[in-house]
Amino acid sequence: MARNIGSRYTAHQILGRGSAGTVWLGEGPEGPVAIKLLREDLASDQELVGRFVQERTALLGLDHPHVVAVRDLVVDGTDLALVMDLVRGTDLRTRLDRERRLAPEAAAAIIADVADGLAAAHRAGVVHRDVKPENILLDMEGPQGPGGSHPALLTDFGVAKLIDTPRRTKATKIIGTPDYLAPEIVEGLPPRAAVDIYALATVLYELLAGFTPFGGGHPGAVLRRHVTETVVPLPGIPEELWQLLIQCLAKAPASRLRASELATRLRELLPLLSGIPPLDVDEPDTEAEQQTYDEQQYTPAPEEPRRRGAVPLVPGSSPDSNRDTHTSMRVPAPDELAGGPLGTARAPRAPGRPRPGSARNKSAAVRKRRITLGAAALVLCAAVGVAGWLATSGDDAGATPQDTKNSAPSAP
Numbered sequence: 001m002a003r004n005i006g007s008r009y010t011a012h013q014i015l016g017r018g019s020a021g022t023v024w025l026g027e028g029p030e031g032p033v034a035i036k037l038l039r040e041d042l043a044s045d046q047e048l049v050g051r052f053v054q055e056r057t058a059l060l061g062l063d064h065p066h067v068v069a070v071r072d073l074v075v076d077g078t079d080l081a082l083v084m085d086l087v088r089g090t091d092l093r094t095r096l097d098r099e100r101r102l103a104p105e106a107a108a109a110i111i112a113d114v115a116d117g118l119a120a121a122h123r124a125g126v127v128h129r130d131v132k133p134e135n136i137l138l139d140m141e142g143p144q145g146p147g148g149s150h151p152a153l154l155t156d157f158g159v160a161k162l163i164d165t166p167r168r169t170k171a172t173k174i175i176g177t178p179d180y181l182a183p184e185i186v187e188g189l190p191p192r193a194a195v196d197i198y199a200l201a202t203v204l205y206e207l208l209a210g211f212t213p214f215g216g217g218h219p220g221a222v223l224r225r226h227v228t229e230t231v232v233p234l235p236g237i238p239e240e241l242w243q244l245l246i247q248c249l250a251k252a253p254a255s256r257l258r259a260s261e262l263a264t265r266l267r268e269l270l271p272l273l274s275g276i277p278p279l280d281v282d283e284p285d286t287e288a289e290q291q292t293y294d295e296q297q298y299t300p301a302p303e304e305p306r307r308r309g310a311v312p313l314v315p316g317s318s319p320d321s322n323r324d325t326h327t328s329m330r331v332p333a334p335d336e337l338a339g340g341p342l343g344t345a346r347a348p349r350a351p352g353r354p355r356p357g358s359a360r361n362k363s364a365a366v367r368k369r370r371i372t373l374g375a376a377a378l379v380l381c382a383a384v385g386v387a388g389w390l391a392t393s394g395d396d397a398g399a400t401p402q403d404t405k406n407s408a409p410s411a412p
């Protein structure tokens with residue numbers, strides 16, 4: 001059923017739904033477009049509408065082959081819509097769901113495209129803040145590049161920022177998707193360009209491994225892992241690619257590469273990655289981790305829904321929305337990040353050691369009670385370590401590369 005959006009656009013058919021609204025296939029004066037119609041509660045938020053209009057120039061000014069261009073912003077009665085270029089293809093999440101893991105060459109080519117798009121945005125002073133496979137579109141009408149990949153385009157620019165109005169999220173809340181959130185956001189620091197690099201490196205890891213480095217289980221546990229854990233090496237990954245990956249997953253924002261450097265370095269690696277098959281990696285068993293987390297610190301009421309990303313981080317706080325893929329939680333206190341009296345911070349494992357509870361270590365699930373007892377000792381160690389880390393990295397977001405120590409995790 002067609003509906004008019006403002007005086008210039010008609011929405012014909014739903015292409016997909018996200019947390020902020022519904023994307024329609026539509027028609028404008030210059031031909032087919034994609035129209036993102038924001039949720040009604042967002043559209044009726046006067047503060048958000050004001051911000052929407054304020055952001056107009058920045059959003060409309062982003063014109064790059066690897067960014068889905070926003071062509072118009074429509075405020076019309078109760079409708080609030082972003083009119084975008086239509087990308088004929090699929091999103092990266094759909095491709096990943098279908099293929100589980102991508103060959104390193106294809107993964108690197110996709111991430112290099114997105115890094116190019118991010119570089120243009122960062123130069124224009126725009127931080128995306130919600131880089132994830134759902135927001136990367138593959139243009140099937142574009143030419144196939146290295147590894148057979150079609151051009152990748154980053155979409156949803158500015159939407160996270162629009163939603164993050166002070167009244168909606170307050171100073172102590174986090175907006176984003178837990179698996180891709182940079183540690184400095186978890187600590188409550190303002191998002192700078194480096195948060196997009198961390199998220200993009202997380203996507204690269206996910207394309208290669210089939211799972212994110214710190215995801216799985218309770219969102220609160222995911223956030224803590226970003227701050228406290230070291231990324232686990234992927235078996236069979238070419239060393240040069242691994243080094244690039246861990247540099248971009250560094251805990252200290254200033255240690256990460258810039259978007260343009262990441263794109264260049266990935267493209268330089270493409271010949272080396274050519275012909276390498278998808279990595280043979282075991283999936284971690286997140287169910288066991290979830291149970292362990294629950295036992296250690298947070299036992300929800302039986303009827304409480306366990307939606308991804310919509311669960312309170314700490315007992316006593318409550319999610320302020322039922323959105324599926326974003327989290328909106330209060331920023332944890334340093335002792336909570338470190339595990340605190342009820343915490344679950346896991347000690348980093350030695351390279352090559354299996355993740356507790358993973359498919360590589362099934363018996364860990366059986367031994368979870370022993371893990372629970374042992375966790376008290378681990379929490380104590382982690383608390384000391386993280387307290388020290390927090391003390392030395394509190395001003396990273398504003399630091400220059402020269403004055404910030406490199407906290408990139410060690411190589412395999």
Ligand SMILES: Nc1ncnc2c1ncn2[C@@H]1O[C@H](COP(=O)(O)OP(=O)(O)OP(=O)(O)O)[C@@H](O)[C@H]1O
Binds near residue numbers: 017086087130155
């Ligand atoms: N410019 C576009 N052209 C074609 N399809 C699009 C375009 N933008 C989005 N889509 C499709 O619409 C679907 C919903 O997109 P949307 O951005 O609303 O949600 P999302 O990114 O999946 O989730 P969230 O908003 O929670 O981050 C996506 O799966 C994508 O396939």
